[in-house]
Amino acid sequence: MHVKININGKLYEKDVEPRLLLAHFIRDVAGLTGTHIGCETSICGACTVLSNGLAVKSCTMFAVQADGADLVTIEGMAKDGQLHPLQESFWEEHGLQCGYCTPGMIMCSHQLLSRNESPSEAEIREALDGNLCRCTGYQNIVKAVQSAAGKLKRTTKVAAGD
């Protein structure tokens, strides 16, 4: 089947088997290997990307289901060589160790902050329930999301001229 998928502002077109997983399209067809695969059953969340603004697990979605969609992967987060506040905060707060879950964590946190600009600690922990991390014990991930929320609020205020 022929699919057209926009990833990070670039269009990728290909004839694919209907069974091709979106995660494999992103990694093998588009060559964007920042999206990781950790379980193939939607539990670990390492493969989380944004599809039309919603966080989805690309390991349990077929590429054909994303035909026509706008995706954002971890590679699309930094702009003009400047890390996204979430990427910056994960770095500053030591919110990662081996880094394998990190792209999925960042994409999922992005969805949370787009819905709730100042989540509580409990809300962050709840929102990240679909993303497993085996290294950090989650504490610094929670701190990173809180810190990024603060930065994003400030940026929004500046943009709005407050």
Next chain:
Amino acid sequence: MPQRYVGLAMKRKEDPRLVSGTSTYVDDVVLPGMLHMVVVRSIHGHARIKRIDTSRAQKFPGVVAVVTGEEVAAHCGPVPCAASIPKMKNAQRQLLAVGKVRFVGEPIAAVVATDKYVARDAADLIAIDYEPLPAVVNPEKAMEPDSPRLYDEFSDNIAFNFGFESGNTEEAFKKADVIVKERFVNQRLAPLSMEPRGVVATYQMPDNELVVWASTQVPHLLRTQLAVMLNVPENRTRVIAPEVGGGFGAKIDVYAEDGLVGYLAKKTGRPVKWIEGRGENIAATIHGRDQIDDVELALKNDGTILGMRVKAIADLGAFYSLFTPMIPTLTGLLAPGCYKVPALKFALVGVLTNKMATDAYRGAGRPEATYMIERIMDVAAQKLKMDPAEIRRKNFPQPNEFPFQTSGGVVYDSANYEAALDRALELADYKGLRRKQAELRSQGKYMGIGLSSYVEICAMGPSAAMPGGGWETGSVRIERTGKVTILTGASPHGQGQETTFAQIAADEFGLEPDDIVTIHGDTARIPSGIGTFGSRATAVGGTAMYFAVQDLKEKMKKIAAHLLETTPDKIEFGVGKLVVKGDSGRSMSFIDVVDVAYNAVKLPPGLEPGLDATRFFEPSNFTFPFGTHVCVVEIDAETGEPKITKYVAVDDCGNIINPLLVEGQVHGGLVQGIAQALHEEVVYDENGQLLTGTLMDYAVPRAHDFPEFELDRTITPSPVNPLGVKGVGEAGTIGSTPAVVNAVVDALAPFGISHIDMPLRSEKIWKILKGRKAS
């Protein structure tokens, strides 16, 4: 020179590539013409293989090769085991099963094809005719004479017996006022790194050059083992560990798939990739723990310990992986914990069962020891009606007694156990917590407070105690531009050596961490090495690097002294320069000294050009970090759910290079240890079927399972290495499990409970709450 970077909470140098998705893990390695391997695995816990029909798979379009046991066994050695115990049975297995399978997930055949989907399809076409055999999964049943036997060539399933006695336990138990006993079960766990295992290999003729990319903790060990297994010259073998997405011990092992990928690259003449699926990871990557400990403790009425007896049964699974037989012996070394135990008898039996092999998982033998001593201390406190804090305090060796020879047979390097206990009690407001507990109990609410005072064995280790050697290497090269390149054999998988090693070297040379790059994980670039495990990277690898730095500093001092017309002992390092002591006007810049070293015209007579040094560091002893954790739980009376409401951890890992990274290691360790107490368990049914083969069934903890941990530390430098560091990779895991179980048992004490086996799921607690009335 004052420390400018050591001790600073520096952001990690490795993170920009990790947060932006540009780092390279094994699955990101793509080579021209690369084939994909899929492994066909046993669906039975124990069976004879009567026939394997690969004909349909062989003919499937896109398939390049299909291999089975006999062919591979004729060309490759078995899965290696480096550990040995006197008189042990040799339970080795071939890369692919020959004749018989002994656990669910055991590799039977491998398919390589041009595409991973095609390889999967073809694998499904392989027909295997099994004759199922009775399986045995319970190690005590496996020891019985009429048990099914895993190996026809062995008389029984008992792999080995191991034990020792120090002091006179018989006399100690005779003199005792009180003897407490309990059986403690350490359930089987899956290490479960978020990145599963993965291997890519190329084999280049006519030079017989094997290049392997592997998600491993030990690239140099893997290189040696693969060279032997595949009969390739080691000096033509290169192993690259690119970014490694967690290991927790499970990526120390050399696996069947590592050899298979190498063999198939050689056979097909094309690059081959294998990436483990999560189901394969839970079934066929090593497991941890699985030990039963029957413990007796002899005490005086005042709580003084007189002696301890331990009968341990280690369920080794179906075969030996790299260190399998050695891991449970570590439990004996640490059995006395942080207490004076004058007499100790430790008897261990290793048993073969129809399950995946066990091996080193975060803590590796020491969590089992800490769990049993910290639990039995609480059982004793309950019996003697003593406060758990006081019975611990009573038995600590004092700071002036170190180095302290234990009855476990090791010498603890340095400690102040009481200081860590006091700090933890203060931080948790222990007295306030006990008051609150009494109040809540009077209202029919069940809150528990659990303590764990632990010590553990780190910086592994002296070579005498480590199969394959316990040293580590560090190479340091100052480039002609003054930039510094560090090469370490301690290949990391999330620990952050690129940052911590740069901090140490920056302070020594008077440079900035940005001037320093740490290279790891490539046997073609790093001269020699062992790897990262057993909390050894900084204490052993960092020390090797530190000594190489000292060699270069001595050489640079000689050059500077020659040109400044003084003697090397009068030269010291300042920021960016070498200075004559007491005469700051006389100095040479760092880069000018480097220039002289490489231009080689103005060198002192007899001094070689260049600035490049390699050192091997052989530690004289292990290091022994310690601490006290306090856990508070509240039990939901309706559901039995134990909720951790407070967790205080005071850890002492000696000197600290980067507190941010130390805290990160503690957080991660706590979660893994708490998860053993509350959630995780690998379960096989009586036929050897794996019941927890996906992340739906195996309970990896999630963010909402935990409160915010409160951390503090004491600092007792280690005398074993010049950095004074001890290691912190496993401490959180080792210390936390008993703290949680002690808290839950304490909460349920009004029900007359003195022990519950892990994992403490709400169902177990609910049954206790429903079945009994509180006194």
